[in-house]
Amino acid sequence: MWKINIQDDLRISxxxxxxxxxxxVEIGMLATLMSMGKTEFSRVVSARGLEQARRLGEKLGYHLVESEPTEQGFVRxxxxxxxxxxxxxxxxxG
Known part of the structure; x- marks a missing residue:
């Protein structure tokens, strides 16, 4: 079981x-934010969903920047x- 990041200080499981x-649920949240027309947003997702998040962002016109995966298997x-x-x-x- 992993905790799903809703926003920086709010997680659900x-x-x-x-x-x-x-x-x-993670991918659904990303799709919702993209469909709302947000120009920029960040989310922490599991490394397992990274490829699907990348494809979704590309199809919906977003450029994706990712951080290094954490020990727990998550990436911002x-x-x-x-x-x-x-x-x-x-x-x-200077």
């Missing part, structure tokens, strides 16, 4: 369900709408 169910994904221009940030050279 379904003790009577298997891993495939939890993976489906950031989705950015491909139609949005890059946000540049000025930094001081």
């Amino acid at each position: 379904f003790p009577a369900r298997d891993a495939a169910f939890s993976e489906g 994904l950031t989705f950015r709408d491909r139609t949005q221009r890059a946000r540049l940030k000025l930094v001081a050279a």
Whole structure:
């Protein structure tokens, strides 16, 4: 059983369900956020669902940035709408 990340400090789990169910909930949440037209969002998902999340983002017009997987088998994904221009940030050279 794994905990599904709803937002940064809120996780839920379904003790009577298997891993495939939890993976489906994670992907369903990503699909919902994408269909709402969010221009950028991040979520922690299981490494098992990474490939499906990548395909879903690509089909729905999102660029995906992923962090290194954790020891627990999770990865933070950031989705950015491909139609949005890059946000540049000025930094001081020093």
